[in-house]
Amino acid sequence: MISKHLNDELNKQITYEFYSSHLYLAMSGKLASIDFIGAATWMRTQAEEERIHALKIMDYIIEAGGEVVITGFEDPTVNANDIKGIFEQGLEHEKFVTGRINFLMDLATEEKNYAAVNFLNWFVDEQVEEESNAETIIRSLKLIGNDGNGLYQIDKELGARISVGTGTAKA
Ligand code: FEO
Numbered sequence: 001m002i003s004k005h006l007n008d009e010l011n012k013q014i015t016y017e018f019y020s021s022h023l024y025l026a027m028s029g030k031l032a033s034i035d036f037i038g039a040a041t042w043m044r045t046q047a048e049e050e051r052i053h054a055l056k057i058m059d060y061i062i063e064a065g066g067e068v069v070i071t072g073f074e075d076p077t078v079n080a081n082d083i084k085g086i087f088e089q090g091l092e093h094e095k096f097v098t099g100r101i102n103f104l105m106d107l108a109t110e111e112k113n114y115a116a117v118n119f120l121n122w123f124v125d126e127q128v129e130e131e132s133n134a135e136t137i138i139r140s141l142k143l144i145g146n147d148g149n150g151l152y153q154i155d156k157e158l159g160a161r162i163s164v165g166t167g168t169a170k171a
Contacts, residue, residue, distance in 0.1 A: 006107055007066040010057055015071050017054035021047045023076035027086050030078045038159025045161050060119050084141040091134040098127040
């Protein structure tokens with residue numbers, strides 16, 4: 001079982017994960033429009049991952065005997081017009097999501113809901129990985145600057161990211 005409070009906050013998290021998916025899709029479109037096709041592919045894969053995160057939480061609520069409520073969200077806005085700025089916005093967004101996961105973990109811990117703590121641990125690890133991935137890409141982009149050859153190479157590398165997970169809620 002999960003408390004009403006934790007159930008509500010997990011439902012909110014489903015919305016944040018779907019919002020994340022939309023934001024990365026918007027970033028993918030922006031990157032394609034400025035000819036970074038590889039980076040656009042990377043972002044599209046990230047959007048798929050976020051959708052899987054949302055479904056993972058949805059499945060957990062059902063398993064825990066809670067109630068899933070799906071709500072809408074605001075339009076995603078990409079604030080930057082260059083590849084580095086777009087990845088920087090992505091990193092800032094991930095930091096926000098990490099804060100949300102930490103909040104959920106605090107709540108589950110306070111309620112002594114150790115099953116939920118165990119479930120949320122996956123997301124704690126995932127956030128470390130997601131922030132680290134974004135930081136690594138930003139570091140490379142800073143080194144490359146406006147070097148055309150470097151930008152070409154990194155775009156190619158980012159485009160090599162293949163689809164993640166199995167596409168199911170259990171991925
Ligand atoms: Fe689902 Fe990027 O955190």
